[in-house]
Amino acid sequence: MAVTTKRQQFLGIPMPTLRENLWFFFFIMPWLVGFLLFTAGPMIASVIISFTRWELLQAPDWVGAMNWTNMVVDPLFWQSLKVTLYFTLLSVPTGLVISFLLALLMNADVKGIALFRTIYYLPSIVSGVAIALLWQWILNPKFGLLNFLLGLVGITGPQWLFSKQWVIPAFVIMGLWGVGGSMIIYLAGLQSIPTELYEAVSLDGAGFWRKIWSVTLPMMSPVVLFNLVMGMIGSMQVFTQGYVMTQGGPNNASLFYVLYLYRNAFQYFQMGYASALAWVLFAIIALLTALIFRTAQDRVYYQA
Secondary structure: HHHHHHHHHOOOOOOOOHHHHHHHHHHHHHHHHHHHHHHHHHHHHHHHHHEEOOOOOOEEEEEOOOOHHHOOOOOOHHHHHHHHHHHHHHHHHHHHHHHHHHHHHHHOOOOOOHHHHHHHHHHHHHHHHHHHHHHHHHOOOOOOOHHHHHHHHOOOOOOOOOOOOOOOHHHHHHHHHHHHHHHHHHHHOOOOOOOOHHHHHHOOOHHHHHHHHHHHHHHHHHHHHHHHHHHHHHHOOHHHHHHHHOOOOOOOOOOOOHHHHHHHHOOOHHHHHHHHHHHHHHHHHHHHHHHHHHHHOOOOOOOO
């Protein structure tokens, strides 16, 4: 506080009065109340509930760590975790690469490019349920559009959503429908790169791919890191596709973690076990995020 006070005095910034401090807390009070009621409060309650057996229609019973230990011997817990991690490992790198390539394409200075940017971005704001129903028809093995197109070139399409081997790749392909959101973020990063850098490497005889490798990727590394973290968090919480399109099938091959959590909470009414599952997911996402930041520490360039 003393350092801040001296700095303010040096810069000639007046110290806030008590009245100004009270007004500050008055204006942020709606947010504080909302945060305590709808975020911090439910989080604390879920920790307590995770140590109870609560079926909603009766008072919760304290069971200690039973919900947590039950996860170790629950085969569906491990199956849902495996399915979610598999989907994450496939979808996140694919989405990063495709959206980056699209951003490079949409960064071209040609007439009408704004229209194409809008077209590629629009699918990312469509409702998840609407997209799920649309792709449920596209991926239908009998009369779906995708297998029809494959048949035109002599390829027999797989069963997609009805196949244990193809259901997760089908969801990954479906996820590419919404890469427009990441594309827009990449595009903003590309347009913030100083043109002087490209001019400098051009004088050294660098071609297109050398410019991408030596200028674009290093300057875009913070944006890549952001999209990587957000993509990982989003893929670990995928729910709508499995709930609407496959209900976790076939044979639990698409039993995503959040879908299994939802079943325990709102179908089996095991709120204690569902709360424990939620905190395990939180811990996994936090650990993966910390690992990404740790490994990317020396690979991300911040211009400031």
